[in-house]
Amino acid sequence: MPNPAKPSQVSQDRLRAALKAIDGNDIDVVVQVGTNVAMQQFAAEAELWLGRPCCRTTLPSTGARCAAGIGDRIHGFGSLLSKHCSAPRSIAPASEATPLTGTFFSTLTRTESSLTAKVSAADSATISAGPQRLPVLKLLAFTAAGFLAITTETVPAGLLPRIGQGLDVSEGLVGQLVTSYALGAVIAAVPVIAATRGVRRRPLLMSAISGLLVFNAVTALSSSYPLTLTARFLAGMATGVVWGLLVGYALRLVPEQQQGRALAVVGVGQPIALTLGVPLGTLLGSLVGWRGVFWIISGLALVLIAWIRAVLPDFPGQEASTRRPIASVAALPGMRPILLVVLLWILAHNILYTYISPYLAAAGLGGRVDAMLFVFGAGAIIGIWGTGALVDRALRTVTLVSLAGFAAAALLLGVGLHSAPAAVIGVVCWGLTFGGAPTLLQTAVADAAGEDADIAQSMMVTVFNLAVAGGGLVGGLLLEAIDATVFPWVLLVLSMAGGAVVLTARANGFRPGMRGTS
Structure with missing residues (x-):
């Protein structure tokens, strides 16, 4: 077949939009549009445009085959299209595939008018298919991966005495198990994600989770502090890969208008882990011992690997x-x-979160640390829900409002040094306004990076972890040089500086309006 003519940018944009509109729909929606001849022609056009046959799903109502992505769904057409749209080429269908209709692949030609007409028909067909639902079961696999990664990182903090006795080292040295883990994530995120850009996404994610399984098991078995420290560093490297993959992988499951909501679902595992991970680990440590806790985490990693294999579609790496x-x-x-x-x-955030105990002690709430962390976590979960509902429509506005609210929370926490009720309200506002921060920032990075989202997200992981470590360092210096009463005012200054950066990044970074329209 001759190489089809390249359509105009307008036609490319319409085709890209139509492909994204059907991305991720269940097979019943595919069947609905698959019985429409125009939609079948559109699917054939999509295959020719991608330059590759797609997985075939037999449509019971017609016996025809439809370009159905991977498995029983349409997946990733939008991102694949943008990779191939500058070099269209024709391809015969795979030998095991039945053409959409008898002669499409032998006679189909592309012209400006026919492409536009077919995309219009596809637009109509997908609109009639109705609004899409989030693939929640798939997204929750990413949520569980985030929960597992953060729980693995923080659980030693609640087991310091037990691990110290088991390894015959001081609690200070046990604390370095958390530092080693974070260092591994910082070092690995960018270079490993860059080196694996061409690897298919699902096997890579499963390999990273397998790393958590293996290195947590080594931690459970080890009686040597150097070996345990090394295992924690390698577990951190695996986590760096997980964080670098999650956002880009999740975004390929949903159309652009649902990406913010999808990231909110993915992100909810983080505050849950931060709120419950340490106290739950402490409780389990009293029941099964600290080694048993790491065996349980390894078991959860095994379950997650099976979950990923069962429900997540595979996607190719970047060409x-x-x-x-x-x-x-x-x-x-x-x-x-x-x-x-x-x-x-x-x-x-981490200046206060790391040293929340001395702050609460200064505010007269020293005996309520666990309760205040629970209040913070509950507020953060609500904040993620609110962010997910709004981020796709108003990323810039929600980011500015969140930072302004974070600054207001800092003011309340400053006042709370002299008023316990003000401190409690400040903690609630802190959680509400910070909970959605990762979703907002990940969405902004994804928008700025486009097809390079995985590398960009790994950069964010690196900066994020450096900020976490910096929070511990700066907070410690402030605590030694002054005291915990200075923390709220430092938070206020930093949040105002962040807001100023967002205000100046109007053209690029934090753009106004609905995502995907500018």
């Missing part, structure tokens, strides 16, 4: 011809201001 150098990704318009906001916001 070599489309990969930007790491420095070029960092230099993309909007990336630098976004990463600066990540640094300022996460640093501010």
